[in-house]
Amino acid sequence: MKVAIGYQVHNSENIALSLRQHLDNGYNFIVAPLVHPRVKKFVPYSDVFLGGSERSKLVVYIPKRDYNLKNNCSLIESEFNYANHIGVNTMLIDCPDNRVALKNLSDIINRQFVSSSEHFNEHQAPSVCIKVPLIPYKSYSSKWRDDEPDVDYDESWEKWNFIRMITQSHPKLFVALELNGDPIDPERIERWFGEPIVMALLSTSSFLTNSSKYPVLSKAYQQLIQKLNFKLAGNFSFVINGNNLHGHLKHYLQYINHLKSTDLFEDKISKFCLGYEDVLQIPLQPLKDNLDSLVYEVFETDDIKYQQYELAIYKAMKKIDKTDMYVILLFIPSFLSMINFLNCITNRFNSVAMVVGAGRGPLVEKALKAAEQSKKYVTIYAVEKNVNAIVTLDVLRDLRWGGNAGLSNGVVQIINEDMRYWAAPRKADLVISELLGSFGDNELSPECLDGIWNYVTKETINIPRSYSSYMCPVQSHKLYSQLLIDKKINNNPYDYGYVVHVRNAYLIDDPQKVFTFVHDDLTKPPNERDNSRAKTMTFRSKLKTVCHGFVGYFDCCLYDDIYLSIVPSTQNANMFSWFPIYFPFQVPFNVDPNDEIVIHLTRNVGNNSVWYEWTVQQPTPSKIHNLKGKHYSISLH
């Protein structure tokens, strides 16, 4: 169930009774300590009366303690062991105040994570949520005093970050964010959205009282929660804590449930993105591997993308001057000479469009539509190397595209060839392709289009005309921590790029343009071209942050003023064909405000493959990731 709601019990003689009571009220779980808060020795409430299925509804709470004291360290270790024993999934730990206590707590957490992963037969260690306040407590109390508030708004985040760095961004480490007061500045909020928040803690005292005496949240809170829900894709819980101040504890739950039913919680993304939020995927290699029918099917349903293509093809067809010849037709006298003349102008007259990499034909459809709209007759060569897709193209040609005779606006020829090696019978007026990946050129569009040089002229229009990749450094515990899990199937997860629908991430700076490819003149043979690239980019952070790698995007000019983009500032709304690409850094690094982050990225072209290498130059030089394309390389064959 998405966005569960729990209640935090501070002191209970009988966990089982307390749990059942709050479940009866409608809460989905409770947060409770394992030992009575005033007990110093470890004498936990027993699990005797807690049924197996009930235990997953218990989050164990560990109050703030000073982990400079050895006794407190043993106590929390006992709590961990016992929670593990009774099958508790989640621990909520109140973050200590001083640096040494933080260090000791981090060590304890780390040992839990490590010891559990050794026994692959055992229950997994519980998830650990670090409770931190959005607003530092000092600031909160200073409201009540008149002296100058000496508040460090980074304090919470720095404490969390310290524990995270020591546990090396462990995938079982999470944030429980206490929403304790009006939101801080937007940039700091954004930074929290790059952290793996799984709980939003709300005190009953944070609720206002409406005219019917029911608890409600202020607009500021509502907006914060809306953003939180979006960035976390609904993968978090609410925890209500504090005394009942509004008649009955279930009224808080009812209010949150009400919010959940409003458009505050509506996520308007396509169904093709749902469930893919922050999930790392290995990029497709359509040149090396034939795409499956289902993959084609999904991509074909991207209306936005194909509308743009149709518009671009229409504009390009309008531009192609051959069709102006229609008028000549009126002046031909005799029937025989007219036949000859017709043959002659049929050749000249037809514009020739080549759809290279036609797949199951969506661009063929769009080219036919554009021809109809622009009142042209077009001969379309649908060139496709995937023999399985050819089966579909053949059927569509017979059923929809008029077979050999064609339609009034054009005729389609199916060619089962790799576009790079096809001996084309004529030159193209228009070449249409959809060979772009998340990072623009990463599915080898430049190399494929270089290969068509012998069936184009200098006048041939290429759609897309040009494209550029973009990148920006990112803070995302969520993305990075998955690489630790991935390690089991991929030994070198840090030398790979991943396609991912990015949500739970903080962009440290605005994206900058990286590599650009322009296809105005395709007639140069491949050996005269150089598609290798290199660029050093300098970014600047606004806040203290951690850099976990960079995110890549692309934009593309199809023709004239028709664009496709997945760059956040210019992206086409509701287009879902491309998720961004994430390139990790093996060693994440801390960054101070105004620090420069310098990243060097190269695109390398070998005889058999193309690959990227990436390096951090500043603040601390890193290794060259994916050196020689040893791990992630895009095959040319």
Next chain:
Amino acid sequence: MKVAIGYQVHNSENIALSLRQHLDNGYNFIVAPLVHPRVKKFVPYSDVFLGGSERSKLVVYIPKRDYNLKNNCSLIESEFNYANHIGVNTMLIDCPDNRVALKNLSDIINRQFVSSSEHFNEHQAPSVCIKVPLIPYKSYSSKWRDDEPDVDYDESWEKWNFIRMITQSHPKLFVALELNGDPIDPERIERWFGEPIVMALLSTSSFLTNSSKYPVLSKAYQQLIQKLNFKLAGNFSFVINGNNLHGHLKHYLQYINHLKSTDLFEDKISKFCLGYEDVLQIPLQPLKDNLDSLVYEVFETDDIKYQQYELAIYKAMKKIDKTDMYVILLFIPSFLSMINFLNCITNRFNSVAMVVGAGRGPLVEKALKAAEQSKKYVTIYAVEKNVNAIVTLDVLRDLRWGGNAGLSNGVVQIINEDMRYWAAPRKADLVISELLGSFGDNELSPECLDGIWNYVTKETINIPRSYSSYMCPVQSHKLYSQLLIDKKINNNPYDYGYVVHVRNAYLIDDPQKVFTFVHDDLTKPPNERDNSRAKTMTFRSKLKTVCHGFVGYFDCCLYDDIYLSIVPSTQNANMFSWFPIYFPFQVPFNVDPNDEIVIHLTRNVGNNSVWYEWTVQQPTPSKIHNLKGKHYSISLH
């Protein structure tokens, strides 16, 4: 859905239409060829009209062909590629007749399996089901003739086995068994049940017609299907083929659905086994790892096991002679001397029971019950090393066992110690433990009980008194093939033993006793004992078969005539605490009828661990599996 039902379409112009029609009739899927049977070139029905979700309801049928012809080999390769392309999950291939064709087909299948596993990003290759008849076709036709039937009843199995051996028992290779006539001899049927059958093919002509003109199956068929369903734990489908002979095609489906609702399909196993059929699990190591509360909870619900324990403890308590002293009480005159005497006999009088490895206390409960029934007063020491279980024991002692004062039948002391290192205050009359694993001694019961030598006497009764392991060679594609998958997490899957609720397996011979441990006298110190063992066992096969390893069991004398057993011939019904254990052979080998299978098994004891090594000596010597306990060893610490 368990036990789906499909219909085989032999010739369809329009797969989509045909599929929808049969789904409307209630079938769950159809089996159909991709190309028209009379077409020689590969021109498949297109997927244009087949929606994404419909494709999983299509099983592609490949009719019998002669794979000596290159053309047929290319054809099936095209079919594989296209099926893969359109997202089909399952291929049904009719098994060819001659050896060369079989070899060629095996190569093609093998290449499919291998090529697909390289691209971990792609759709998985479809499962391949080899269609073979239960009764050879020759025998079938010979029924119609009077000449002596020259029938090889092993033919089908041998053809399947040939393909299986070449594909190395691949986890994606399955059997589609044609139930074509009355069942053959029971042993051959049993052998089929050791094969990964996923489809049972039934011709409409195999159905009888009942008085209402509806199709029904004979008793012989029904029993075969019942056994099939049990052995496969419901993980198979029916495929109906042939013309409609009974009014409407849906009547066959209705009849099978009727059977599914009868007790023919009822599986009376405990809910704790459900879903674990043929699932390999790493054995627990309760000595090294503390058990989880939920693990205790599940095992505590095994009523059969604890009934046997209660009975054994009752009989043992009856036997302990101290309690006969009750009668002396009558002759004591003065009050003071009586107090003294009481103290004195309390010490002598009390029988002392020690539950070593008490867990959360189920044997403590049983010992108290047995004391009550046998009218004894017992002091129970519950010795447990797991500090988390002690929490529960402490609570139970207060709540149920009368705390310090105890109950009328006894008092309980909780001792948080490893039984091997406990300095006991007195000697035990009775020691009760439950330290046995699937293979008897494999959870180190002998080593643990050796450790209690300094708090027992020669008269101390030990429950269990003795136990033995058993083993027999097994044919099970299902168990063995999982090791190929397992390889990703366990690099040496063939040097490991796995706990598994065995179903889809054929026992090649009856189990034989292997190692026995007797605990009549526990007073000898551990350094005078030797728990290492070695044995060479000779088994004999009845049929041609393949040996994939051996399965281990145990039985145990708790006391007197009270036994626990998981050996098939003597097992306690409805006891679920132990599944058998499976030891694989790295290289499965073919066995002829009456061949001897000689297996050497050793139990080795080192300073830090105990381990088994196993070797095939005949028919072909194997490597020593798990040499030096390098991969699977049971820790003593």
